[in-house]
Amino acid sequence: MRAYFWETTDPAFNLAAEESFMAEDDEIFLLWRNHSCVVIGRNQDPVSEINQKFAETAEIPYFRRNSGGGAVYHDEGTINFSFLTVSDMSATVLLGGFLRLLDIKAATTVRNDVLLETKKIVGTAQWVQGTRRLFHGSLLYDTDLETLCAVLTPSSEKLARNGVASVRSRVDNLRALSNDGRDADAFFEALKIRGEREFKCGFETLPREIVRRAEILKLRKYSSRTWNRFGDDPAFTGR
Amino acid sequence: MQVYDVLIVGGGPAGIKAAEESVRLGLKPILFEKKKLGGVCLNSGCIPTKTLLEGVKLRERVMRDAPKFGIFCSDLRVDPGVLRMKAEQTREIAANFLKIRIRDLGVPVKEHEAKAWRRTSSGVFQVDTEEGTFSGKQLILAVGGEPKVPDIPGISDGLASGRIVFPRDVLERFEVPPEISVVGGGAIGLEFASIFSSLGTRVRILEEAPRLAPSFHPKISEFLSRSFKRKGVVVRCGARISKFSEGSLISESGEKLSEGRILLACGWKSALPKTCVPEGAYIVGDAAGAEFSASNAEYEAENSVRGIAGLPPIVSPVPRAVFSNPEIVAAGMTLERAREIDSDSFETEIPLGLSSSYGIRHSGENGFGVCVYSGNGSLIGFQLVGSDVAELASVLCPEGRFIHPSLGEFAYFSGRMKDGGGR
Numbered sequence: 189m190r191a192y193f194w195e196t197t198d199p200a201f202n203l204a205a206e207e208s209f210m211a212e213d214d215e216i217f218l219l220w221r222n223h224s225c226v227v228i229g230r231n232q233d234p235v236s237e238i239n240q241k242f243a244e245t246a247e248i249p250y251f252r253r254n255s256g257g258g259a260v261y262h263d264e265g266t267i268n269f270s271f272l273t274v275s276d277m278s279a280t281v282l283l284g285g286f287l288r289l290l291d292i293k294a295a296t297t298v299r300n301d302v303l304l305e306t307k308k309i310v311g312t313a314q315w316v317q318g319t320r321r322l323f324h325g326s327l328l329y330d331t332d333l334e335t336l337c338a339v340l341t342p343s344s345e346k347l348a349r350n351g352v353a354s355v356r357s358r359v360d361n362l363r364a365l366s367n368d369g370r371d372a373d374a375f376f377e378a379l380k381i382r383g384e385r386e387f388k389c390g391f392e393t394l395p396r397e398i399v400r401r402a403e404i405l406k407l408r409k410y411s412s413r414t415w416n417r418f419g420d421d422p423a424f425t426g427r
Numbered sequence: 428m429q430v431y432d433v434l435i436v437g438g439g440p441a442g443i444k445a446a447e448e449s450v451r452l453g454l455k456p457i458l459f460e461k462k463k464l465g466g467v468c469l470n471s472g473c474i475p476t477k478t479l480l481e482g483v484k485l486r487e488r489v490m491r492d493a494p495k496f497g498i499f500c501s502d503l504r505v506d507p508g509v510l511r512m513k514a515e516q517t518r519e520i521a522a523n524f525l526k527i528r529i530r531d532l533g534v535p536v537k538e539h540e541a542k543a544w545r546r547t548s549s550g551v552f553q554v555d556t557e558e559g560t561f562s563g564k565q566l567i568l569a570v571g572g573e574p575k576v577p578d579i580p581g582i583s584d585g586l587a588s589g590r591i592v593f594p595r596d597v598l599e600r601f602e603v604p605p606e607i608s609v610v611g612g613g614a615i616g617l618e619f620a621s622i623f624s625s626l627g628t629r630v631r632i633l634e635e636a637p638r639l640a641p642s643f644h645p646k647i648s649e650f651l652s653r654s655f656k657r658k659g660v661v662v663r664c665g666a667r668i669s670k671f672s673e674g675s676l677i678s679e680s681g682e683k684l685s686e687g688r689i690l691l692a693c694g695w696k697s698a699l700p701k702t703c704v705p706e707g708a709y710i711v712g713d714a715a716g717a718e719f720s721a722s723n724a725e726y727e728a729e730n731s732v733r734g735i736a737g738l739p740p741i742v743s744p745v746p747r748a749v750f751s752n753p754e755i756v757a758a759g760m761t762l763e764r765a766r767e768i769d770s771d772s773f774e775t776e777i778p779l780g781l782s783s784s785y786g787i788r789h790s791g792e793n794g795f796g797v798c799v800y801s802g803n804g805s806l807i808g809f810q811l812v813g814s815d816v817a818e819l820a821s822v823l824c825p826e827g828r829f830i831h832p833s834l835g836e837f838a839y840f841s842g843r844m845k846d847g848g849g850r
Contacts, residue, residue, distance in 0.1 A: 189767065278744075281765045
């Protein structure tokens with residue numbers, strides 16, 4: 189296992205860096221954070237997922253990711269993790285691997301979400317390309333939940349399906365639930381230390397080659413309107 | 428000239444699945460097969476072998492279990508001629524069923540050899556046959572595999588003299604020799620060792636690895652070893668063959684390793700020369716060389732066609748089975764692999780004999796399994812050995828991944844096809 193972390197919180201660059209690792213052969217673990225933004229699933233329509241008016245006023249940009257699943261709100265209190273492995277690795281095992289780092293007794297659902305005291309604290313999604321699997325997720329550690337609820341507009345159908353009136357009553361921060369005194373920065377550092385022990389490897393910063401690839405991908409894809417708004421991947425224009 | 432959506436070279440499990448999936452996703456494929464539809468699996472592999480195995484398992488079961496139910500029978504002789512005919516009959520029925528399936532799908536089949544294929548400068552793929560050249564937007568190479576021949580001095584003399592044979596030769600001219608030495612303790616070796624030992628042949632298995640079925644859990648190997656030895660099979664693991672001379676295989680120390688005829692079952696390889704792959708072509712099944720089983724071939728074919736249609740792959744564990752006596756079935760992850768990520772993953776051993784169902788149907792026969800769970804208790808892998816366990820893959824594997832051939836597979840896929848998948 190190779191493990192990487194980086195300090196950049198630019199969502200377009202971060203998503204690009206994550207995708208750049210798909211071309212590698214090794215098993216890779218990433219820890220990273222975004223500044224305030226919304227990240228929508230591959231097949232979602234931003235117009236119906238995001239409260240456009242609020243997002244504009246609060247200057248919250250949105251980005252499309254490669255994996256499926258639903259829209260999420262990120263800020264520096266949200267910790268993102270990614271596993272890049274061969275595609276026959278089970279997603280349940282990867283989620284279990286991440287939970288080992290948190291050292292909590294949490295329940296996992298069939299959709300690979302993590303619930304702590306009935307509140308969702310981790311959501312995950314995956315993307316399979318040929319023989320490679322990307323499994324990633326976001327941990328609500330100390331996220332601004334008021335903003336989260338204001339900017340995301342889940343359809344009434346989804347709310348009805350979940351049988352709950354609001355997003356706010358379903359999600360919560362790990363920090364609040366576990367009465368953790370540490371802030372997100374300190375927690376991020378602690379995760380790295382746990383990660384090094386669990387996965388028996390040292391965390392490195394981004395290799396130059398990945399940064400180079402990510403910069404290109406950021407320009408061509410993750411900061412392009414065609415991708416973020418409509419989901420047309422510039423790498424597959426022929427299709 | 429007509430341009431097809433997909434050119435499929437090879438009509439084995441991979442090619443057939445590719446054709447089927449293409450039609451399902453609205454693409455127009457054409458299939459080329461130089462010999463017989465169904466490939467090795469149907470014509471000289473899984474299907475005939477499994478029929479022979481069913482015969483010997485049936486006899487063994489009657490001998491072992493029938494008296495316990497108060498059924499007494501005396502003459503349980505096997506007539507190899509009849510058994511062989513049954514295998515041929517099964518093959519024919521399966522071949523006819525396949526023809527109907529393909530006809531109903533409306534896939535054109537050219538029963539000619541694809542002599543050459545290429546990608547033209549305009550990006551169109553072409554396949555040459557004696558009927559002319561066919562063009563398509565995509566090319567799937569499903570040309571299959573062939574048995575590996577170990578690099579041992581003298582082996583070509585042995586093959587030429589007929590002293591050393593391949594499984595397909597055994598199926599073609601089925602007879603029961605007094606003695607046979609099976610080189611290879613993997614799937615095919617174990618299946619043929621089961622057939623012959625049950626027919627009264629003195630069988631020895633020569634395996635290079637330190638244990639039988641080395642691609643399975645060590646405890647499965649142990650179980651198999653015990654079971655084969657009880658039946659009088661000589662199991663020689665860690666066997667290092669240095670040459671073939673005077674009708675026998677000789678070890679490095681000069682010891683004579685084989686007795687009687689020698690059956691080569693030491694693996695399988697792609698039959699596709701590396702130089703024959705145009706850029707952008709898909710290679711699936713045995714030809715791809717990652718894993719050699721019909722289940723995996725279908726899995727790769729299905730996902731390649733999904734890729735062509737712009738759909739994401741359906742990723743799920745592909746089960747593998749050995750229809751030896753006892754059978755082995757496995758899918759998913761091993762504990763070692765899971766623990767690399769989730770150190771809370773765990774493994775439990777399950778004695779099948781404790782199941783009433785197993786106890787009723789196979790009283791007196793042990794069965795054994797290893798199940799692997801992730802830290803949160805989800806089943807992520809399993810390996811079982813015992814009577815009739817191969818069929819269990821249908822229950823344990825998610826997303827429609829089955830052992831071929833199995834009843835679960837048939838039920839699932841025939842239901843998915845229009846008009847029940849052939850009458």
